Amino acid sequence: MSTPKRSAHKPRRSYHHGNLRRALIDQALATIQAEGVDALTLRSIGARIGVSRSALYRHFADKRALLTAVATEGFAALRQKLVSAWEEGGRDEAAFRAMGAAYVHFAIENPSYYRVMFGGFVDQEARDPELAREAMAAFQALVDALASLQRDSILRSDDTVLMARYVWALVHGMAMLGIDGNLREPGAAEQLVHYAVERLHTGIAVDRTARTSRS
Protein backbone atom coordinates (compact mmCIF):
# COMPACT_ATOMS: atom_id res chain seq x y z
CA MET A 1 0.00 0.00 0.00
CA SER A 2 2.42 2.67 1.18
CA THR A 3 4.75 2.86 -1.81
CA PRO A 4 8.12 4.35 -0.93
CA LYS A 5 8.99 7.50 -2.80
CA ARG A 6 12.56 6.44 -3.44
CA SER A 7 13.78 3.04 -4.58
CA ALA A 8 15.83 1.13 -2.03
CA HIS A 9 18.87 0.54 -4.20
CA LYS A 10 19.31 4.24 -4.95
CA PRO A 11 18.70 6.06 -1.71
CA ARG A 12 18.82 9.81 -1.22
CA ARG A 13 22.45 10.75 -0.97
CA SER A 14 21.95 12.85 2.14
CA TYR A 15 19.34 14.53 4.25
CA HIS A 16 20.21 17.77 2.52
CA HIS A 17 19.50 18.11 -1.14
CA GLY A 18 22.63 18.86 -3.11
CA ASN A 19 21.54 22.02 -4.86
CA LEU A 20 17.86 22.44 -4.30
CA ARG A 21 17.71 25.92 -5.76
CA ARG A 22 19.12 24.67 -9.05
CA ALA A 23 16.83 21.61 -9.02
CA LEU A 24 13.77 23.75 -8.35
CA ILE A 25 14.49 26.05 -11.27
CA ASP A 26 15.20 23.14 -13.61
CA GLN A 27 12.08 21.26 -12.59
CA ALA A 28 9.96 24.41 -12.81
CA LEU A 29 11.18 25.04 -16.35
CA ALA A 30 10.60 21.41 -17.36
CA THR A 31 7.06 21.53 -15.99
CA ILE A 32 6.34 24.85 -17.68
CA GLN A 33 7.62 23.56 -21.01
CA ALA A 34 5.66 20.33 -20.73
CA GLU A 35 2.38 21.42 -19.15
CA GLY A 36 2.28 25.19 -19.10
CA VAL A 37 2.66 27.69 -16.30
CA ASP A 38 -0.80 27.01 -14.85
CA ALA A 39 0.18 23.42 -14.10
CA LEU A 40 3.12 24.55 -11.99
CA THR A 41 2.31 23.95 -8.33
CA LEU A 42 4.72 23.90 -5.45
CA ARG A 43 3.33 20.51 -4.44
CA SER A 44 3.94 18.84 -7.79
CA ILE A 45 7.34 20.38 -8.25
CA GLY A 46 8.37 19.27 -4.78
CA ALA A 47 7.09 15.75 -5.36
CA ARG A 48 9.05 15.42 -8.58
CA ILE A 49 12.27 16.45 -6.93
CA GLY A 50 11.52 14.35 -3.89
CA VAL A 51 11.28 17.18 -1.43
CA SER A 52 8.63 18.72 0.76
CA ARG A 53 6.36 21.33 -0.77
CA SER A 54 7.60 23.93 1.66
CA ALA A 55 11.31 23.26 1.13
CA LEU A 56 11.25 25.91 -1.59
CA TYR A 57 10.94 28.68 0.98
CA ARG A 58 14.49 28.07 2.11
CA HIS A 59 15.68 29.30 -1.33
CA PHE A 60 12.94 31.59 -2.67
CA ALA A 61 10.74 34.19 -1.06
CA ASP A 62 7.66 32.72 -2.71
CA LYS A 63 6.36 31.09 -5.87
CA ARG A 64 6.66 34.30 -7.86
CA ALA A 65 10.34 34.53 -6.98
CA LEU A 66 10.83 31.07 -8.48
CA LEU A 67 9.10 32.19 -11.68
CA THR A 68 11.24 35.30 -11.69
CA ALA A 69 14.35 33.12 -11.56
CA VAL A 70 13.03 31.06 -14.47
CA ALA A 71 12.32 34.23 -16.46
CA THR A 72 15.80 35.54 -15.67
CA GLU A 73 17.40 32.43 -17.13
CA GLY A 74 15.01 32.71 -20.06
CA PHE A 75 16.36 36.13 -20.93
CA ALA A 76 19.90 34.80 -20.66
CA ALA A 77 19.04 31.95 -23.03
CA LEU A 78 17.35 34.33 -25.46
CA ARG A 79 20.31 36.68 -25.38
CA GLN A 80 22.67 33.84 -26.14
CA LYS A 81 20.59 32.79 -29.17
CA LEU A 82 20.54 36.35 -30.45
CA VAL A 83 24.25 36.92 -29.95
CA SER A 84 25.29 33.68 -31.63
CA ALA A 85 22.98 34.31 -34.60
CA TRP A 86 24.58 37.72 -34.97
CA GLU A 87 28.21 36.74 -34.45
CA GLU A 88 28.20 33.40 -36.23
CA GLY A 89 26.26 35.02 -39.06
CA GLY A 90 29.09 37.46 -39.69
CA ARG A 91 27.66 40.66 -38.14
CA ASP A 92 26.17 41.81 -41.42
CA GLU A 93 22.68 42.34 -42.76
CA ALA A 94 22.07 38.62 -43.23
CA ALA A 95 23.19 38.02 -39.64
CA PHE A 96 20.68 40.61 -38.50
CA ARG A 97 17.91 38.81 -40.34
CA ALA A 98 19.01 35.57 -38.69
CA MET A 99 18.79 37.34 -35.35
CA GLY A 100 15.18 38.29 -35.97
CA ALA A 101 14.28 34.77 -37.03
CA ALA A 102 16.09 33.36 -33.99
CA TYR A 103 14.03 35.58 -31.71
CA VAL A 104 10.69 34.54 -33.13
CA HIS A 105 11.65 30.88 -33.23
CA PHE A 106 12.80 30.96 -29.61
CA ALA A 107 9.36 32.21 -28.61
CA ILE A 108 7.38 29.82 -30.77
CA GLU A 109 9.43 26.83 -29.68
CA ASN A 110 9.12 27.73 -26.00
CA PRO A 111 5.71 29.40 -25.72
CA SER A 112 5.20 28.83 -22.00
CA TYR A 113 8.76 29.84 -21.25
CA TYR A 114 8.28 33.02 -23.25
CA ARG A 115 5.00 33.72 -21.52
CA VAL A 116 6.68 33.54 -18.11
CA MET A 117 9.19 36.09 -19.36
CA PHE A 118 6.61 38.50 -20.75
CA GLY A 119 3.23 37.45 -19.44
CA GLY A 120 3.20 39.59 -16.34
CA PHE A 121 3.83 36.73 -13.93
CA VAL A 122 6.93 38.39 -12.62
CA ASP A 123 7.35 41.75 -10.96
CA GLN A 124 6.62 44.43 -13.47
CA GLU A 125 6.87 47.46 -11.24
CA ALA A 126 9.96 47.24 -9.05
CA ARG A 127 11.45 44.39 -11.04
CA ASP A 128 13.88 41.96 -9.61
CA PRO A 129 17.33 43.48 -10.23
CA GLU A 130 18.78 40.29 -11.68
CA LEU A 131 15.83 39.89 -14.03
CA ALA A 132 16.11 43.51 -15.08
CA ARG A 133 19.82 43.03 -15.76
CA GLU A 134 19.34 39.96 -17.96
CA ALA A 135 16.41 41.51 -19.82
CA MET A 136 18.50 44.62 -20.41
CA ALA A 137 21.42 42.51 -21.62
CA ALA A 138 19.21 40.77 -24.18
CA PHE A 139 17.96 44.12 -25.38
CA GLN A 140 21.52 45.39 -25.51
CA ALA A 141 22.44 42.58 -27.90
CA LEU A 142 19.95 44.07 -30.33
CA VAL A 143 21.18 47.60 -29.72
CA ASP A 144 24.79 46.51 -30.37
CA ALA A 145 23.87 44.85 -33.65
CA LEU A 146 21.95 47.91 -34.82
CA ALA A 147 24.79 50.22 -33.84
CA SER A 148 27.21 48.08 -35.83
CA LEU A 149 25.01 48.25 -38.91
CA GLN A 150 24.68 51.99 -38.44
CA ARG A 151 28.46 52.33 -38.33
CA ASP A 152 28.58 50.48 -41.65
CA SER A 153 26.04 52.95 -43.06
CA ILE A 154 23.62 50.13 -43.71
CA LEU A 155 20.99 51.55 -41.40
CA ARG A 156 19.66 55.05 -40.80
CA SER A 157 21.49 57.02 -38.14
CA ASP A 158 18.40 57.42 -35.95
CA ASP A 159 18.63 57.15 -32.18
CA THR A 160 19.79 53.56 -31.74
CA VAL A 161 17.74 52.81 -28.65
CA LEU A 162 14.60 54.13 -30.29
CA MET A 163 15.28 52.05 -33.36
CA ALA A 164 15.96 49.02 -31.16
CA ARG A 165 12.64 49.48 -29.41
CA TYR A 166 10.94 49.59 -32.77
CA VAL A 167 12.60 46.37 -33.88
CA TRP A 168 12.02 44.70 -30.52
CA ALA A 169 8.33 45.59 -30.62
CA LEU A 170 8.06 44.05 -34.07
CA VAL A 171 9.71 40.73 -33.25
CA HIS A 172 7.98 40.60 -29.88
CA GLY A 173 4.64 41.19 -31.58
CA MET A 174 5.30 38.48 -34.15
CA ALA A 175 6.30 36.12 -31.38
CA MET A 176 3.11 36.82 -29.46
CA LEU A 177 0.97 36.34 -32.55
CA GLY A 178 2.67 33.01 -33.07
CA ILE A 179 2.19 31.94 -29.46
CA ASP A 180 -1.45 32.99 -29.41
CA GLY A 181 -2.14 30.74 -32.38
CA ASN A 182 -2.67 33.43 -34.99
CA LEU A 183 -0.06 31.94 -37.30
CA ARG A 184 -1.23 28.36 -37.28
CA GLU A 185 -1.34 27.73 -41.01
CA PRO A 186 1.83 25.88 -42.01
CA GLY A 187 4.56 28.31 -43.00
CA ALA A 188 2.65 31.35 -41.78
CA ALA A 189 5.24 32.23 -39.17
CA GLU A 190 8.15 31.85 -41.59
CA GLN A 191 6.28 33.84 -44.24
CA LEU A 192 5.56 36.66 -41.80
CA VAL A 193 9.13 36.78 -40.54
CA HIS A 194 10.43 36.84 -44.09
CA TYR A 195 8.06 39.62 -45.07
CA ALA A 196 8.77 41.57 -41.89
CA VAL A 197 12.51 41.43 -42.44
CA GLU A 198 12.07 42.81 -45.95
CA ARG A 199 9.69 45.59 -44.94
CA LEU A 200 11.67 46.35 -41.81
CA HIS A 201 14.79 46.78 -43.87
CA THR A 202 13.15 49.07 -46.35
CA GLY A 203 11.84 51.02 -43.41
CA ILE A 204 15.01 51.52 -41.46
CA ALA A 205 17.62 51.38 -44.21
CA VAL A 206 19.40 54.53 -45.27
CA ASP A 207 17.11 56.39 -47.66
CA ARG A 208 19.01 56.11 -50.96
CA THR A 209 16.58 58.40 -52.76
CA ALA A 210 17.66 61.31 -50.55
CA ARG A 211 20.88 61.80 -52.51
CA THR A 212 19.11 62.47 -55.78
CA SER A 213 15.82 64.01 -54.71
CA ARG A 214 17.01 66.37 -52.00
CA SER A 215 19.80 68.89 -51.42
Added chain:
Amino acid sequence: MSTPKRSAHKPRRSYHHGNLRRALIDQALATIQAEGVDALTLRSIGARIGVSRSALYRHFADKRALLTAVATEGFAALRQKLVSAWEEGGRDEAAFRAMGAAYVHFAIENPSYYRVMFGGFVDQEARDPELAREAMAAFQALVDALASLQRDSILRSDDTVLMARYVWALVHGMAMLGIDGNLREPGAAEQLVHYAVERLHTGIAVDRTARTSRS
Protein backbone atom coordinates in the same frame (compact mmCIF):
# COMPACT_ATOMS: atom_id res chain seq x y z
CA MET B 1 -22.00 41.21 14.82
CA SER B 2 -23.82 39.67 11.87
CA THR B 3 -23.98 42.66 9.54
CA PRO B 4 -26.60 42.28 6.82
CA LYS B 5 -25.25 42.37 3.29
CA ARG B 6 -28.08 44.55 1.96
CA SER B 7 -29.50 47.70 3.54
CA ALA B 8 -33.13 47.46 4.64
CA HIS B 9 -34.38 50.47 2.72
CA LYS B 10 -33.09 49.14 -0.62
CA PRO B 11 -33.94 45.46 -0.73
CA ARG B 12 -33.13 43.13 -3.57
CA ARG B 13 -35.75 43.64 -6.25
CA SER B 14 -36.47 39.96 -6.61
CA TYR B 15 -35.14 36.54 -5.82
CA HIS B 16 -33.86 36.38 -9.36
CA HIS B 17 -31.18 38.76 -10.41
CA GLY B 18 -32.22 40.90 -13.33
CA ASN B 19 -29.40 40.13 -15.71
CA LEU B 20 -26.76 38.28 -13.82
CA ARG B 21 -24.69 37.42 -16.88
CA ARG B 22 -24.35 41.11 -17.76
CA ALA B 23 -23.60 42.03 -14.14
CA LEU B 24 -20.93 39.33 -13.86
CA ILE B 25 -19.12 40.54 -16.97
CA ASP B 26 -19.31 44.17 -15.88
CA GLN B 27 -18.08 43.43 -12.39
CA ALA B 28 -15.31 41.17 -13.70
CA LEU B 29 -14.10 43.93 -16.00
CA ALA B 30 -14.26 46.52 -13.21
CA THR B 31 -12.26 44.27 -10.89
CA ILE B 32 -9.70 43.50 -13.59
CA GLN B 33 -9.25 47.18 -14.38
CA ALA B 34 -8.95 48.13 -10.72
CA GLU B 35 -6.96 45.25 -9.23
CA GLY B 36 -5.70 43.09 -12.07
CA VAL B 37 -6.72 39.68 -13.28
CA ASP B 38 -5.09 37.84 -10.38
CA ALA B 39 -7.43 39.56 -7.92
CA LEU B 40 -10.47 38.27 -9.74
CA THR B 41 -12.07 35.53 -7.64
CA LEU B 42 -15.54 34.12 -8.02
CA ARG B 43 -16.14 34.75 -4.34
CA SER B 44 -15.27 38.47 -4.45
CA ILE B 45 -17.15 39.06 -7.68
CA GLY B 46 -20.22 37.36 -6.29
CA ALA B 47 -20.05 39.32 -3.05
CA ARG B 48 -19.86 42.62 -4.92
CA ILE B 49 -22.93 41.82 -6.98
CA GLY B 50 -24.72 40.41 -3.96
CA VAL B 51 -24.97 36.88 -5.22
CA SER B 52 -23.65 33.49 -4.23
CA ARG B 53 -20.22 32.48 -5.46
CA SER B 54 -21.71 29.59 -7.36
CA ALA B 55 -24.47 31.55 -9.07
CA LEU B 56 -22.06 32.15 -11.94
CA TYR B 57 -22.36 28.54 -13.05
CA ARG B 58 -25.90 29.14 -14.21
CA HIS B 59 -24.51 31.49 -16.89
CA PHE B 60 -20.95 30.38 -17.59
CA ALA B 61 -19.33 27.00 -17.85
CA ASP B 62 -16.51 28.07 -15.55
CA LYS B 63 -14.26 30.98 -14.60
CA ARG B 64 -12.36 30.81 -17.87
CA ALA B 65 -15.62 31.22 -19.79
CA LEU B 66 -16.26 34.45 -17.89
CA LEU B 67 -12.79 35.72 -18.81
CA THR B 68 -13.43 34.69 -22.40
CA ALA B 69 -16.58 36.80 -22.40
CA VAL B 70 -14.62 39.76 -21.02
CA ALA B 71 -11.97 39.29 -23.71
CA THR B 72 -14.64 39.08 -26.39
CA GLU B 73 -16.06 42.45 -25.34
CA GLY B 74 -12.51 43.78 -25.19
CA PHE B 75 -11.97 42.96 -28.85
CA ALA B 76 -15.27 44.63 -29.70
CA ALA B 77 -14.21 47.76 -27.81
CA LEU B 78 -10.80 47.76 -29.47
CA ARG B 79 -12.35 47.34 -32.89
CA GLN B 80 -14.66 50.27 -32.27
CA LYS B 81 -11.72 52.49 -31.29
CA LEU B 82 -9.83 51.48 -34.42
CA VAL B 83 -12.78 51.97 -36.74
CA SER B 84 -13.70 55.40 -35.38
CA ALA B 85 -10.09 56.58 -35.51
CA TRP B 86 -10.00 55.49 -39.15
CA GLU B 87 -13.39 56.79 -40.25
CA GLU B 88 -13.47 60.02 -38.24
CA GLY B 89 -9.90 60.67 -39.32
CA GLY B 90 -10.97 60.68 -42.95
CA ARG B 91 -9.69 57.28 -44.13
CA ASP B 92 -6.36 58.66 -45.24
CA GLU B 93 -2.78 58.27 -44.17
CA ALA B 94 -3.24 60.52 -41.16
CA ALA B 95 -6.25 58.47 -40.13
CA PHE B 96 -4.14 55.33 -40.35
CA ARG B 97 -1.57 56.86 -38.03
CA ALA B 98 -4.37 57.76 -35.63
CA MET B 99 -5.47 54.14 -35.77
CA GLY B 100 -2.06 52.95 -34.69
CA ALA B 101 -1.90 55.41 -31.84
CA ALA B 102 -5.44 54.44 -30.78
CA TYR B 103 -4.40 50.80 -30.60
CA VAL B 104 -1.37 51.39 -28.41
CA HIS B 105 -3.23 53.81 -26.18
CA PHE B 106 -6.09 51.35 -25.70
CA ALA B 107 -3.61 48.78 -24.44
CA ILE B 108 -1.66 51.14 -22.20
CA GLU B 109 -4.81 52.63 -20.69
CA ASN B 110 -6.32 49.19 -20.03
CA PRO B 111 -3.32 46.96 -19.32
CA SER B 112 -5.16 44.24 -17.40
CA TYR B 113 -8.00 44.26 -19.92
CA TYR B 114 -5.49 43.88 -22.70
CA ARG B 115 -3.70 41.10 -20.88
CA VAL B 116 -6.93 39.12 -20.58
CA MET B 117 -7.35 39.50 -24.34
CA PHE B 118 -3.83 38.38 -25.20
CA GLY B 119 -2.29 36.87 -22.10
CA GLY B 120 -3.30 33.29 -22.73
CA PHE B 121 -6.03 33.23 -20.09
CA VAL B 122 -8.64 32.29 -22.64
CA ASP B 123 -8.81 29.26 -24.90
CA GLN B 124 -5.98 29.45 -27.37
CA GLU B 125 -6.46 26.13 -29.09
CA ALA B 126 -10.11 25.61 -29.96
CA ARG B 127 -11.06 29.20 -29.23
CA ASP B 128 -14.50 30.24 -28.28
CA PRO B 129 -16.30 30.99 -31.58
CA GLU B 130 -17.63 34.36 -30.39
CA LEU B 131 -14.18 35.40 -29.21
CA ALA B 132 -12.66 34.27 -32.49
CA ARG B 133 -15.29 36.26 -34.39
CA GLU B 134 -14.67 39.50 -32.48
CA ALA B 135 -10.90 39.13 -32.64
CA MET B 136 -11.18 38.53 -36.36
CA ALA B 137 -13.43 41.58 -36.77
CA ALA B 138 -10.88 43.79 -35.02
CA PHE B 139 -8.16 42.44 -37.28
CA GLN B 140 -10.42 42.98 -40.28
CA ALA B 141 -10.71 46.67 -39.41
CA LEU B 142 -6.97 46.90 -39.95
CA VAL B 143 -7.13 44.87 -43.16
CA ASP B 144 -9.87 47.14 -44.53
CA ALA B 145 -7.90 50.28 -43.80
CA LEU B 146 -4.79 48.87 -45.46
CA ALA B 147 -6.79 47.73 -48.50
CA SER B 148 -8.24 51.22 -48.84
CA LEU B 149 -4.79 52.79 -48.76
CA GLN B 150 -3.59 50.24 -51.28
CA ARG B 151 -6.44 51.19 -53.60
CA ASP B 152 -5.31 54.79 -53.33
CA SER B 153 -1.79 53.67 -54.27
CA ILE B 154 -0.49 54.99 -50.98
CA LEU B 155 0.72 51.58 -49.85
CA ARG B 156 2.52 48.75 -51.61
CA SER B 157 0.29 46.20 -53.27
CA ASP B 158 1.60 43.31 -51.16
CA ASP B 159 -0.75 40.64 -49.86
CA THR B 160 -3.03 42.66 -47.60
CA VAL B 161 -3.42 40.06 -44.87
CA LEU B 162 0.33 39.57 -44.69
CA MET B 163 0.83 43.31 -44.46
CA ALA B 164 -1.86 43.52 -41.81
CA ARG B 165 -0.14 40.84 -39.74
CA TYR B 166 3.06 42.83 -39.98
CA VAL B 167 1.37 46.01 -38.79
CA TRP B 168 -0.59 44.16 -36.10
CA ALA B 169 2.59 42.57 -34.77
CA LEU B 170 4.22 45.98 -34.56
CA VAL B 171 1.42 47.73 -32.67
CA HIS B 172 0.85 44.65 -30.52
CA GLY B 173 4.54 44.56 -29.66
CA MET B 174 4.60 48.25 -28.77
CA ALA B 175 1.53 47.76 -26.64
CA MET B 176 3.14 44.87 -24.77
CA LEU B 177 6.34 46.82 -24.24
CA GLY B 178 4.27 49.62 -22.78
CA ILE B 179 2.28 47.30 -20.52
CA ASP B 180 5.39 45.51 -19.30
CA GLY B 181 6.84 48.81 -18.16
CA ASN B 182 9.57 49.14 -20.77
CA LEU B 183 8.37 52.59 -21.83
CA ARG B 184 8.12 54.18 -18.43
CA GLU B 185 10.07 57.34 -19.10
CA PRO B 186 7.60 60.17 -19.73
CA GLY B 187 6.82 60.45 -23.42
CA ALA B 188 8.59 57.22 -24.31
CA ALA B 189 5.43 55.56 -25.58
CA GLU B 190 4.42 58.55 -27.70
CA GLN B 191 7.94 58.88 -29.04
CA LEU B 192 8.07 55.21 -30.02
CA VAL B 193 4.64 55.33 -31.68
CA HIS B 194 5.65 58.43 -33.60
CA TYR B 195 8.90 56.88 -34.74
CA ALA B 196 7.20 53.58 -35.60
CA VAL B 197 4.59 55.29 -37.74
CA GLU B 198 7.32 57.06 -39.69
CA ARG B 199 9.47 53.98 -40.19
CA LEU B 200 6.47 51.79 -40.84
CA HIS B 201 5.35 54.12 -43.58
CA THR B 202 8.69 54.22 -45.26
CA GLY B 203 8.66 50.46 -45.09
CA ILE B 204 5.26 49.73 -46.57
CA ALA B 205 4.68 52.77 -48.76
CA VAL B 206 4.88 52.44 -52.52
CA ASP B 207 8.52 52.55 -53.48
CA ARG B 208 8.74 55.83 -55.40
CA THR B 209 12.29 55.13 -56.52
CA ALA B 210 11.08 52.13 -58.56
CA ARG B 211 9.62 54.35 -61.26
CA THR B 212 12.97 55.92 -62.12
CA SER B 213 15.39 53.10 -61.37
CA ARG B 214 13.55 50.17 -62.94
CA SER B 215 11.65 49.31 -66.17
Added chain:
DNA sequence: ACCTGAACACCGTTCAAGT
Protein backbone atom coordinates in the same frame (compact mmCIF):
# COMPACT_ATOMS: atom_id res chain seq x y z
C1' DA C 1 -35.68 28.54 -14.03
C1' DC C 2 -32.60 30.46 -10.95
C1' DC C 3 -29.93 30.76 -6.84
C1' DT C 4 -28.05 29.09 -2.10
C1' DG C 5 -24.89 26.94 1.01
C1' DA C 6 -22.44 23.12 2.52
C1' DA C 7 -18.94 20.06 0.93
C1' DC C 8 -14.90 18.67 -1.78
C1' DA C 9 -10.37 18.68 -3.55
C1' DC C 10 -7.21 21.64 -4.36
C1' DC C 11 -3.71 25.72 -3.67
C1' DG C 12 0.33 28.96 -1.49
C1' DT C 13 2.23 30.01 2.81
C1' DT C 14 3.58 29.70 7.81
C1' DC C 15 5.87 27.68 11.63
C1' DA C 16 7.08 24.66 15.33
C1' DA C 17 9.60 20.59 15.22
C1' DG C 18 12.90 17.35 13.57
C1' DT C 19 17.97 15.99 11.81
Added chain:
DNA sequence: ACCTGAACACCGTTCAAGT
Protein backbone atom coordinates in the same frame (compact mmCIF):
# COMPACT_ATOMS: atom_id res chain seq x y z
C1' DA D 1 21.70 25.15 8.09
C1' DC D 2 18.24 22.70 5.86
C1' DC D 3 14.04 20.23 5.48
C1' DT D 4 9.43 18.12 7.24
C1' DG D 5 4.59 17.93 8.12
C1' DA D 6 0.64 19.67 10.18
C1' DA D 7 -2.15 23.70 10.09
C1' DC D 8 -4.21 27.85 8.05
C1' DA D 9 -6.69 30.66 4.98
C1' DC D 10 -7.70 30.66 0.66
C1' DC D 11 -9.44 29.00 -4.17
C1' DG D 12 -12.74 26.84 -8.20
C1' DT D 13 -16.25 23.59 -8.68
C1' DT D 14 -20.14 20.34 -7.58
C1' DC D 15 -24.65 19.27 -6.05
C1' DA D 16 -28.64 18.52 -3.24
C1' DA D 17 -31.80 21.64 -1.55
C1' DG D 18 -34.47 25.76 -1.41
C1' DT D 19 -37.84 29.51 -3.75
